[in-house]
Amino acid sequence: MRRVLITGMSGTGKSSVVRELARRGFRAVDTDTDDWSEWTTDAEGQPDWIWREGPMRALLAEEARPLFVCGCKSNQGAFYDSFDRVVLLSAPADVLLARLRTRTDNPYGKTEAEQAEVLGYLETVEPLLRAGANLELDSGRLSVAELADALEALALAREG
Secondary structure, eight states: OOEEEEEESTTSSHHHHHHHHHHTTOEEEEOOSTTTEEEEEOTTSOEEEEEOHHHHHHHHHSOOSSEEEEOOOTTGGGGGGGOSEEEEEEOOHHHHHHHHHHOSSOOTTOSHHHHHHHHHHHHHTHHHHHHHOSEEEETTTSOHHHHHHHHHHHHHTTOO
């Protein structure tokens, strides 16, 4: 069984890739919904959009072969042991900002303040994601189809 977490900053293409994998017939879950995530308050008193532990543990216990999960949450590290692979999608800052400005499926990243926040996360959060990842794919160079091809090959490597 292969469970693959697809993570990365806003605008790297996580949702697009997971939609493509679902279109190809795989179990593919975008965790950026109320079903999988909830708002809480972090240690500094700031709002934090984290994975719901119960639903995520149940999802990761499923026998689906393979399972793709996408998201970027502050508590995702607590689930890393349930994934066979953690894949970081990355892209240059200018690519991320252009995608955020033009995407239609998520309002986050439209304001200057949110764009500045994303740039800050590139400096502070992305290195942490990179340290926890088994593989990094450049979504600035690869198309959604190419990313999905690479993820599919990764997930099926031990199948058969």
